[in-house]
Amino acid sequence: QVQLVESGGGVVQPGRSLRLSCSASGFTISTYGMHWVRQAPGRGLEWVAVIWYDGNNKYYADSVKGRFTISRDTSKNTLYLQMNSLRAEDTAVYYCASAWGSYIDYWGQGTLVTVSS
Amino acid sequence: DIVMTQSPDSLAVSLGERATISCKSSQSVLDTSNNKNYLAWYQQKPGQPPKLLIYWASSRESGVPDRFGGSGSGTDFALTISSLQAEDVAVYYCQQYYNTPLTFGPGTRVDIK
Numbered sequence: 248q249v250q251l252v253e254s255g256g257g258v259v260q261p262g263r264s265l266r267l268s269c270s271a272s273g274f275t276i277s278t279y280g281m282h283w284v285r286q287a288p289g290r291g292l293e294w295v296a297v298i299w300y301d302g303n304n305k306y307y308a309d310s311v312k313g314r315f316t317i318s319r320d321t322s323k324n325t326l327y328l329q330m331n332s333l334r335a336e337d338t339a340v341y342y343c344a345s346a347w348g349s350y351i352d353y354w355g356q357g358t359l360v361t362v363s364s
Numbered sequence: 365d366i367v368m369t370q371s372p373d374s375l376a377v378s379l380g381e382r383a384t385i386s387c388k389s390s391q392s393v394l395d396t397s398n399n400k401n402y403l404a405w406y407q408q409k410p411g412q413p414p415k416l417l418i419y420w421a422s423s424r425e426s427g428v429p430d431r432f433g434g435s436g437s438g439t440d441f442a443l444t445i446s447s448l449q450a451e452d453v454a455v456y457y458c459q460q461y462y463n464t465p466l467t468f469g470p471g472t473r474v475d476i477k
Contacts, residue, residue, distance in 0.1 A: 282466070291457065291468060291469075291470050291471045292406075292408075292414065292457055292459075292468040292471075293468070294464075294465055294466040294467065294468065297464065297466070306464040306465070307465075308465050309465070342413055342414075346461075348419070349402060349461050350402075350404045350416070350419040350420075350459075350461050351404070351416065351459075351461070351466075352416050352419075352425070353416075354413035354414055354415070355413065356412075356413055357413055
């Protein structure tokens with residue numbers, strides 16, 4: 248069955264970088280749109296980025312544009328989120344999610360990123 | 365960006381009673397070329413990721429109990445739980461996927477009265 252497992256979260260100082268990974272199984276990410284969605288503690292859901300099936304079309308939320316980069320390695324069936332110039336407001340649980348159609352259907356369990364000095 | 369709003373912020377319903385959540389989008393999410401509303405509903409329980417309940421505004425995801433129903437078109441949508449069960453206590457989010465950025469409503473918390 249479809250499984251998404253995020254890793255790479257942790258505590259990082261403001262201005263530093265972190266790379267999140269999402270290992271997928273049960274399907275091939277090159278045939279899906281793949282998203283990152285985050286949730287600050289006690290808050291709602293915020294979409295972060297998407298990489299579409301072709302791997303060339305990528306879109307970002309304005310709040311992360313120019314700082315975050317979404318990518319994938321189809322040979323490893325893994326999605327990434329490179330996060331640079333991190334800010335306190337980036338503190339959140341980051342979810343990896345898949346979209347076989349246009350809508351997000353499966354979610355990982357999430358990885359917590361805490362930006363703090 | 366399409367802004368999603370939900371009402372109420374929270375509601376408490378007796379077991380077996382109906383719960384209805386409203387969701388409105390700042391612009392239409394109906395694609396007239398295929399007559400599909402690009403609107404989904406998710407359920408999130410504490411400490412868990414969201415779970416897809418409804419897509420295309422009214423299509424129930426496989427395995428979702430039929431007490432969950434979605435309705436609406438254009439800019440006005442609703443999620444109805446026809447007979448609330450204890451396991452339905454959660455926060456419910458609507459989301460538009462008509463265009464990027466994808467946007468979520470602020471969520472509605474459902475509790476037992």
